[in-house]
Amino acid sequence: MLHNISHEDSNYITKIDRPQDYKYPCRSSDNYVPYPEDSLIKSRTIRVNVHFIDSTSAKYNIPEPKAETWAYHMIENANFRLRTNEQMNLPEGNETPCIPANYQYRLWKDDSTGLSVHYHYDDELYYMLTKGSGANNYDRKVINKYRIGEDSILNIFILPPHPDSIATGRYVASRSGISLGNSIKLTGPLSQGMKDWEMSTSVNHEAGHSFGLSHSWYKNDGCDDTPPNENCWSTMESGRCAGPTSNNMMDYNNSQMAITPCQLGKINMVMSDSRNTRRKLLVKDWCVKSSDVPITIHEDTSWKGYRDIDRDIIVESGTLSIYCKVSMAQGTKITIMPGATLTLLDAELYNDCGFQWEGIEVVQSKKEIGKFLMTGNAKISDIREKEDIMNK
Ligand SMILES: [Zn+2]
Structure with missing residues (x-):
């Protein structure tokens, strides 16, 4: 009956x-770690689009004819790195489980233009400076002007450094980024032959911020499996960066290839919470x-x-x-x-x-x-x- x-x-x-x-x-991230044997934690897809901004001189960013392929490869490589996920370097001898990330990005066409990669020329807003009096990394003007579908698509902006700063010889056009919620701004030596895959770890790092992760070299990132560290770019012969250095996605280093179970749990908690606005960035396949x-x-x-x-x-x-x-x-x-x-x-x-x-x-x-x-x-x-x- x-x-x-x-x-x-x-x-x-x-x-x-x-x-x-x-x-x-x-609200405990331990309950969201996507262990492969736990089929209840779904795989997730984040919708993304990419905007390249250059000055009208067209000299400072990836050239427009190459931009779409460049963006495609950048996203493809970021996805590859998430799937790969390497064993943590720290602490030395750790046995932290290495679980492949259960999320990927997908370039998403918007309804109005049918495009997922956009190119804009704007003499006022084309650049990103992270240091000095002209620093504008937190500025949202370029986002507010060019974002598309920001409530359901993670908008990624690729911005060159300002040529005047480069001309001073004191500004290093290093790869850098910032997460501003549903949008991400990224910069680097774009006009100096920067490769698409060189930007991919920045995509993963900044998207990590957007989905709730903090920098992992500090003690207060809320994860026991990401030990505080010196945040070294790479291992040096001597000094504070001697010995094994971090390869975590949320530290600044030349790898950024490791995400811990705790970090994946935090990301998945955000992705699973129906009240969190970031969940709206996911392809709704449930x-x-x-x-x-x-x-x-x-x-x-x-x-x-x-x-x-x-x-x-x-x-x-x-x-x-x-x-x-x-x-x-x-x-x-x-x-x-x-x-x-x-x-x-x-x-x-x-x-x-x-x-x-x-x-x-x-x-x-x-x-x-x-x-x-x-x-x-x-x-x-x-x-x-x-x-x-x-x-x-
Ligand atoms: Zn960061």
Whole structure:
């Protein structure tokens, strides 16, 4: 016998109190580390576009005919580095797990122009200076003027240094960047033959900032697996940079090829939080059911993070305890088999895309019935309305 539950005052829901030892786990990045064996942490795709700005003299940036290919390679190489993820250099002899990043960038065409790479000539706003009295790295004017789809696309600006600063001989046109939320500004020796892949680690570093990471050489980055360090560009023969130096993505070094589990957890927490504006930069591929293979629960299991579920869930035996908001894709349902339990601890089951899902089925046998427990603050919403009919 089958009972369909689509609303909270169903007779088949038992209201419970929060357990005494309850701790709110949804804002703890430990619960978002994308371990390969945890298929519940989805792979994510960040929409990006790229803007090159040059003066009308067309002398200082990557030339316009080469810009699209250059941007494409820059993004491709940044994706390659994320997939590769190298073992941390620090601390020496560490056994920090090396988990491939579960996110990639995708060049995204906007609706109005059909382009993902844009080129602008602007004598006032074409440059980026990170030091000195003319420093404008924090200035948002160029962003405000040229950004496209900024609420759903990460806008990457490629800006040359100012030629007057270069002419002084005192300004080094080194690679540098800044994250200003949904936009990133990057600069480097662009007119001096800078290679596309040389900018890729800056894309990863600044996108890391946009998705919640701090510099890792400081102690207070919130991660135990990124030890404080001297932030050395490379290893030197002697002095403070003798010995192994950092290769972390969020330090300044010639590698930036390592991201730790804690850092990935922080990024994924931002990507999973429906209230975080950065989540809107992701390709929304969790809205509708995308697999006929259900998630089957056979033993006591706790989900302690926001999750986007794109398939059915069958609680076969044991208890599935859900602690945080879980988006159920359109067309999916949860089945609680006789003797098994689903518990919502202040969690909400909903659809993140404004669609409806199929709700919860409680299965009853001659001897037993599936149990559905909810605390007072738990919610179920966006369920397609059905009658509580017995189908068998
Ligand atoms: Zn930084």
